[in-house]
Amino acid sequence: MTIDALYDGLNYQDFYIGKVTQVYRSNCIAQIDNLSLMSDRSKFNPSFLPNTINNYVLVESTLGIFLGEIYENKASRKNIFEISSGDVDVKSNDYQEVCIDTIALMPNGASKFQLAGFNTLGITDKVYLATDSAYKLFLASLEFCGDDEEPLPPFATYLNKSKAEVSLKPSTLFNRHLMCIGATNSGKSTTALAILDKVVSTKRKALIIDPTGEYRNAFSDDEITKLTLGVDTTVAPGKISMEQWEKLFETENSSQGAVLSEAITSLRYMRKIGSDTCYYKVGEDIEEIQEKIASVGKDDVDFDISRLPEQIQLESVCEPDRDSNYNFKYRYDTLKANMNASLVQKIQYQMTNTKFLTFFSDNPDMYNLLDVIDEFVRLPDASLYIDTSTLGASEGIGGMIIDLVSTFVMSKKEVCPFVFFIDEVHRYAKSRYSDKDYHGGLTLLAREGRKKGIFLYLTTQNPKDVSPILFGQIGTLLIHRLMLNDEIRAVESHLDDYAIKHVRKLNQGEVILTSVNLLHNMFIHVNKSPRTQYNVTPTL
The missing domain is CATH 3.40.50.300 (P-loop containing nucleotide triphosphate hydrolases)
Known part of the structure; x- marks a missing residue:
């Protein structure tokens, strides 16, 4: 694509501002030849302000057409009003310069911009102010994925180019x-x-x-x-994993997570045998209860979640010494009950939201x-x-x-x-x-x-x-x-x-x-x- 084609029917010479005078690895400095364009406010619009910075320029080079952004704009005259008033009496040592950050390059014969990489501008390369249409082409070149994909409708505009819409794939x-x-x-x-x-x-x-x-x-x-x-x-409730229940009730440590798991498993056993009551363990034979809990299979997942706070309280049991018949039976453990109290309070707090119990149901x-x-x-x-x-x-x-x-x-x-x-x-x-x-x-x-x-x-x-x-x-x-x-x-x-x-x-x-x-x-x-x-x- 040529420099003329980028201006879409406009005379690109009307946008000429000057030539490159200094070249660095990632930027350059251009001296302004066309001071009238930089000061003619009749040509200014919200997306075309050549007397400031953050404007985009096109640089015609032997490698192709570079796109750059002006990040510094300076004039040598001590009295800047002489330039803004259009004074034609320009002294030989007066000049205006812009510093340009090199952003992208459109190689000769290409139709899209790409990263400039190690390519650099040259001394005396001509610099032109970029129009909205040239910047839109740059926007279209920004994306390097989904070549055949239809873009979304525009949802934004570029800050310094009010007429350039942002429409990305x-x-x-x-x-x-x-x-x-x-x-x-x-x-x-x-x-x-x-x-x-x-x-x-x-x-x-x-x-x-x-x-x-x-x-x-x-x-x-x-x-x-x-x-x-x-x-x-x-x-x-049966669709929720044990780890997810722990996240839901925000267990503070591994012991609370274990108690929560035990309580849910007990309620699953009660649902398995056709009861929606809690499982009372105090005074019951330990081996017998362990056998019943072990019978809960992977398909026995449903339980009555409204019983969970009460069941956690009933899990506050421990193993005592053997009785005269050498049998183990659970007894109530006050220490465990105190440790589980905060978990019970959190679950009860969650359940005060009536939508909670409605959500976890069948x-x-x-x-x-x-x-x-x-x-x-x-x-x-x-x-x-x-x-x-x-x-x-x-x-x-x-x-x-x-x-x-x-x-x-x-x-x-x-x-x-x-x-x-x-x-x-x-x-x-x-x-x-x-x-x-x-x-x-x-x-x-x-x-x-x-x-x-x-x-x-x-x-x-x-x-x-x-x-x-x-x-x-x-x-x-x-x-x-x-x-x-x-x-x-x-x-x-x-x-x-x-x-x-x-x-x-x-x-x-x-x-x-x-x-x-x-x-x-x-x-x-x-x-x-x-x-x-x-x-x-x-x-x-």
């Missing part, structure tokens, strides 16, 4: 997983919905887990199947969560929304549901590719009572899910609250304004020096998009979606 955003990061009121939720809008409206599959109900009316019933846990959707008149997800992963065009807000704000139940769903979808052999969106993933980071991460199933999904076509889309307020293993699997970041040093340090390996300096300066809705699938970081402003979203911060 799904693979660019999602094939190495996507995370949206930002402090409260930075525009994180708006960005999340803007991209989800384009995914759902173009009939691509999405599984949305919403812990706050923020997106409950964002999509119509025709676009997406909606479930509300504890209201119209249940899951059988109600045939309600949807079964895992059955619906099983159907979802097999249908090519279906999307699914799951509202978990009715189960309360507990991190335990949220972490358990994420782990349950992640493990379940990973167990499926045949999966139609989909985007797995989890809002406020930091809610499921760590227990309030232990240091155990909640990302067992989620980390497995991040590592192995791409092979099955499962792509994560996560939002979080603080990247430090996310498991380092999980964060290490994220290849694309949408970074909103961050203020704390530890937050910025968590993402600095994804950014260059210029971007790091501007993280604190981003306005609401402004984003740094960085990805392993892009040639260059992008500074964009996300367009607010017209869909309904309950994220307005109330005022006093």
